[in-house]
Amino acid sequence: MTQTKDKAMNTLAKHLGVKIAELSPKRCIEALNGIISKTDSLSSGESDSTKQQELNEHMKDKTYLVGEEMTVADLVMINKVSGYMKGLSKEERWSKNNFSRWYDLIQNSTDQEILSGLGVEKIKLAQPTQKSASTANPKASGEPKEKKKKEEKPKKEKAAKEAAVTVITPAMIDIRVGIIVSAEKHPDADSLYVEQIDVGEEQPRTVVSGLVKYMTLDELIGRKVLVVCNLKPASMRGVKSFAMVLCTSKDDKVEFVEPHLTSVPGDRAYFEGFSGIAPEPLLNPKKKIWETIQPGLFTNGSGEAGWYDADKKFHKLCVGSDGFVCKSKSITDGIMK
Known part of the structure; x- marks a missing residue:
């Protein structure tokens, strides 16, 4: 040992x-x-x-x-x-x-x-499938062996196609610090802004946000925000959005979830207990990763951003090696999305 x-x-x-x-x-x-x-x-x-x-x-x-x-x-x-x-x-x-x-x-x-x-071989962890009575007890069937084999083949193929169980964690989500370098009204949608956000890449990302009702253009430009960067790009009224700005809301009020002042574009945010894990390059829509994690995203009673796991433990959303907690300016116990 x-x-x-x-x-x-x-x-x-x-x-x-x-x-x-x-x-x-x-x-x-x-x-x-x-x-x-x-x-x-x-x-x-x-x-x-x-x-x-x-x-x-x-x-x-x-x-x-x-x-x-x-x-x-x-x-x-x-x-x-x-x-x-x-x-x-x-x-x-x-x-x-x-x-x-x-x-x-x-x-x-x-x-x-x-x-x-270490001599460790990866294991595919898959959810077990229910066996039919005839499969569990082959002797109960009086059919010839040849026919039995033909029937079992499709069942084996179906079992092989069962999706492996993916342990979904918030570490899969790529959340980065960004700065809104420019913003304008969407040409075909009164409720949408089209922003250019620097997330530490060669070129800013185009992001479409439904924030017209809650913020003016002056309140957007130059703001340091958190951006979800590995959602599948989506077309919103003819303009493709390549990320999503993370906000919190409560009682018809919406605010940005903001990183620490010392953070810079491209800095990755992480949830306590899940640091040091590389996020997914792109969230697979079929796996419903964002849809699984998002319902647990909230600000707490102090306005700190984080994620509640199944046991109601709150994992704060942090940025930087010093673990600065990301916060909402004034919304407590708000929903993050």
């Missing part, structure tokens, strides 16, 4: 640099001691439902094993349990939902080179 830990530590130090210094290997290993006792039976192939359930419960309110970012602890653990996870059926993985969520996050957030170095 000591060699496994050393290998994981060296690999992580090579690829994450200073992050390893933020949480020392000694502290990681100390935090793992209690968890390791629960996983000994897993890596050895033993079946202990009590320990399995304890480990699943341990991960209920955690994104990572230690702290708010992925550390050596997560790599040590995924190395230890990868064989166990590979041997589970879809149903068994699904029953350990908290642990499977963590496993899927780590395997998809880690460079393939690191996973290969």
Whole structure:
């Protein structure tokens, strides 16, 4: 086990640099001691439902094993349990939902080179499909074997096409600091503005926003805002919009969600507990990632922006290495979109 830990530590130090210094290997290993006792039976192939359930419960309110970012602890653990996870059926993985969520996050957030170095093979976590009575009990059918095989083939193909379960997190959303460099009324829509927003790229992005009712052009130009940059481009009354300005609203009042004054165009915003994870290049509309996360986006009682997870834990939206929290100027408990 000591060699496994050393290998994981060296690999992580090579690829994450200073992050390893933020949480020392000694502290990681100390935090793992209690968890390791629960996983000994897993890596050895033993079946202990009590320990399995304890480990699943341990991960209920955690994104990572230690702290708010992925550390050596997560790599040590995924190395230890990868064989166990590979041997589970879809149903068994699904029953350990908290642990499977963590496993899927780590395997998809880690460079393939690191996973290969640790001997970890990626596992496709898919939701189990219901088996029909005839499939579950082949003997109950009196049909010839040849016909049975022909019927089973389409079922296998259908099962193979079942979409893998995607653990949707707010880290998938690419939110960046931007500055509105220009804005004008939409030529064909009285309620829309067409803005040019600098998000740290070679050219500003064209963004269409329904803010005419709430803000004047003078209030837009030069404003530092937060921009969702990986939504699929959409045509709005003949003008294609390549991003979305993040606002908060309450009682027919709308305000920008604003980054810290020291931030610059292109700075990425992140939610507490989900930092250091690269966002999706483009959100796949079929996966409903934005639609899943957006209902949890709010400002809290202090006007701080963030996301409430399924357990009602509030993850603040921050920007910069100092973790400055993004805020609304005056709207508290407002909906963000």
